[in-house]
Structure formats: C-alpha cells, structure tokens
Amino acid sequence: MTRRQALKATALASAACATGTTLRTASAQPTPGPTPAAGVTGPFTLPPLPYAFEALEPHIDALTMQIHHDKHHAAYVANLNKAVAEIPELGKKRVEDVLRDLNAVPEKIRTAVRNQGGGHYNHTLFWQMMKRGGGGQPSGDLRKAVEKRYGSLAVFKDEFTKAALGQFGSGWAWLIVDANKQLGIEPTANQDSPISQNKQPLLGIDVWEHAYYLKYQNRRPEYVAAFFQVIDWDFVSERYAKALS
Ligand SMILES: [Fe+2]
Numbered sequence: 001m002t003r004r005q006a007l008k009a010t011a012l013a014s015a016a017c018a019t020g021t022t023l024r025t026a027s028a029q030p031t032p033g034p035t036p037a038a039g040v041t042g043p044f045t046l047p048p049l050p051y052a053f054e055a056l057e058p059h060i061d062a063l064t065m066q067i068h069h070d071k072h073h074a075a076y077v078a079n080l081n082k083a084v085a086e087i088p089e090l091g092k093k094r095v096e097d098v099l100r101d102l103n104a105v106p107e108k109i110r111t112a113v114r115n116q117g118g119g120h121y122n123h124t125l126f127w128q129m130m131k132r133g134g135g136g137q138p139s140g141d142l143r144k145a146v147e148k149r150y151g152s153l154a155v156f157k158d159e160f161t162k163a164a165l166g167q168f169g170s171g172w173a174w175l176i177v178d179a180n181k182q183l184g185i186e187p188t189a190n191q192d193s194p195i196s197q198n199k200q201p202l203l204g205i206d207v208w209e210h211a212y213y214l215k216y217q218n219r220r221p222e223y224v225a226a227f228f229q230v231i232d233w234d235f236v237s238e239r240y241a242k243a244l245s
Contacts, residue, residue, distance in 0.1 A: 042081025043091030046074050047124055055132035059226035061215045069127065072210050076119030076191070083112035095121045099196045118191035122172060126206055131232040141244075142202075142237040149183045156185075157228065163187050164205050164224045175203040175236075177243040200243040203236045 049069045054062035084090040087106060090098055095117050098105065105113045137153055138146060150156040156175075163173035167187040176184050176199040183202075188194060194201045205211075205227050212223035 042078075042085065043088075044077050044080050044084075044095060044120060046077045047127070049127055051132055056130055056134075056230045059229045060130070060212075060223075064212065064214045067214075068206075068210060069123075073120070073123040076116050076123065080113065080116035080120050083109045083116055095124075096193075096195050099193050100198070102196055114196070115191050118193045118196070121195065122191055122193050122201075122204060122206070125201060126204060128235050129203055129232055130227075130230040131235075132230075134232045135229040136231075136233060138233045138237060140237055142233070142240045145183055145240065159185050160203075160205075161221075161224050164207050164227075165220060167207050170208040172204050172206055174199075174201050176201050177240065181244055200239065202239045202243065203231065 046069075049065065052062075053065040053069075056065060080095070081091075087109065090105065090113070098113060099117055099121055102110055102114055137143065143153070146153060146156045150159060160173060160175060163185050164187075167173055167189070169189070171187055171189040171192070173187045174185065174194050176186060176194045178184055178199050184199070186194070186199075194204075205224060207220060207224075212220065216223040216226075
C-alpha cells in the first residue's frame with residue numbers, strides 16, 4: 001500500500017466512524033481531489049468524494065463539485081469541530097446520533113451543532129446519492145413502495161421536484177421513511193436534517209445556491225432535472241432496506 005493509499009484508507013475509516021454511514025470508493029474511477037480539508041483537526045473528518053470531481057458531468061460540473069466538497073462541506077466539518085471542541089464526549093459520537101438528539105446538546109452550541117453537524121451529515125449522504133452514469137429509475141422493493149405511495153414514478157418525480165423548487169431560500173428536499181415506515185417527501189430549511197425529526201433520509205437534493213449556481217445560475221428547475229440524471233438508485237434502495245429493518 002502506498003502512503004497515499006494508506007492516507008486515503010485512514011480518512012475513509014475516520015469518516016465512516018464519525019458519520020456512521022457506509023462510505024464507498026469507486027475503485028475503477030480516478031482518485032478524487034485533495035481531502036481531507038487541510039488544517040481541519042478534530043473528531044469529525046471530511047470524507048473523500050467517492051468519485052472524481054468531473055464524474056457527474058455534464059449534469060453537475062466539476063468546479064461546482066470541487067468547491068462544494070472541498071470548501072463548503074469542509075467548512076461544515078471544521079466548524080462542527082470548533083463547536084464541539086469544549087465538549088469532547090460529543091466528538092466520540094456519530095454525527096447522526098448527535099443530530100437525532102439535539103436536545104441533549106448543550107444549549108450554547110446547539111444551534112452550531114444543528115447547522116454544522118447537519119451540513120456534515122447531509123453532504124456526506126448527498127455525495128453517495130449520486131454516481132457517474134446514474135439516473136434511471138428505482139427498482140425492487142423501493143420501486144414498489146414509491147408506486148404504492150405516489151401512484152407512479154412520474155408522480156413521485158413531480159412531487160419531489162415540487163418540494164425542491166418550493167423550498168424558499170437555502171435547504172433540501174428529501175425522500176424519507178418516517179417512524180411508521182412510510183415514505184414521505186419533505187423539505188428542510190438550511191442544514192436541518194430529517195434525522196433530527198426521527199426520519200430516515202433516503203434521497204436528498206441540496207438546493208442551496210452553492211450546489212448549482214455556477215452552472216445553472218437562477219435556473220433551479222434545470223438543476224433539479226439534472227440531479228435525476230445522476231441519482232444512484234442502488235444506494236437509495238440500500239438505505240430503504242436498512243430503514244425497514
Ligand atoms: Fe451544499
């Protein structure tokens with residue numbers, strides 16, 4: 001194992017520990033860009049992007065991916081580490097466990113943890129919800145559940161798109177599984193995460209302008225349409241199966 005490979009493996013292990021999510025590397029794809037964020041120290045780490053910056057071209061451009069991952073996501077991680085610096089026990093937890101019980105977070109850092117921890121968790125999921133050559137449609141149990149809940153895949157896509165376009169200002173739109181194991185579509189503002197509302201996010205689209213402005217400027221509908229071309233439905237299906245188990 002080369003030093004670079006060793007560093008990458010260490011970063012992946014740390015990120016998986018901190019986020020509790022299954023981080024994947026695309027072994028057949030180019031090594032992603034510079035990670036983790038330089039200068040960031042603390043219990044939470046920036047997971048490497050699981051594909052090259054240009055992997056989602058032409059739907060999502062390489063420069064947007066680079067800035068989004070290396071600057072925006074890195075900043076959430078750095079600021080989360082700053083927020084928990086005086087409370088080491090928080091840094092020993094997975095970020096989703098912290099977010100699941102925000103009331104247990106000391107009030108003086110609760111808002112910071114909600115925003116920065118949410119940003120870290122949401123983006124860690126977001127990278128994995130997309131892949132080179134993605135798109136298409138869900139299959140198997142997830143497809144059946146979507147069709148049962150929404151009537152058809154087309155109606156689901158329409159409803160999800162409406163939620164993404166209807167989110168005023170910065171935020172996300174999600175496909176979630178609620179506490180009753182039912183599918184739902186809902187937006188969240190800022191970096192709020194469904195996991196803080198006892199819901200499991202299966203699929204989410206970042207509709208902060210930083211996610212699309214370089215390529216699409218104010219044309220959020222084009223970005224949302226492009227997102228459907230890069231969804232990794234296998235990953236979404238895996239999350240659905242875990243949410244039901
Ligand atoms: Fe973002």
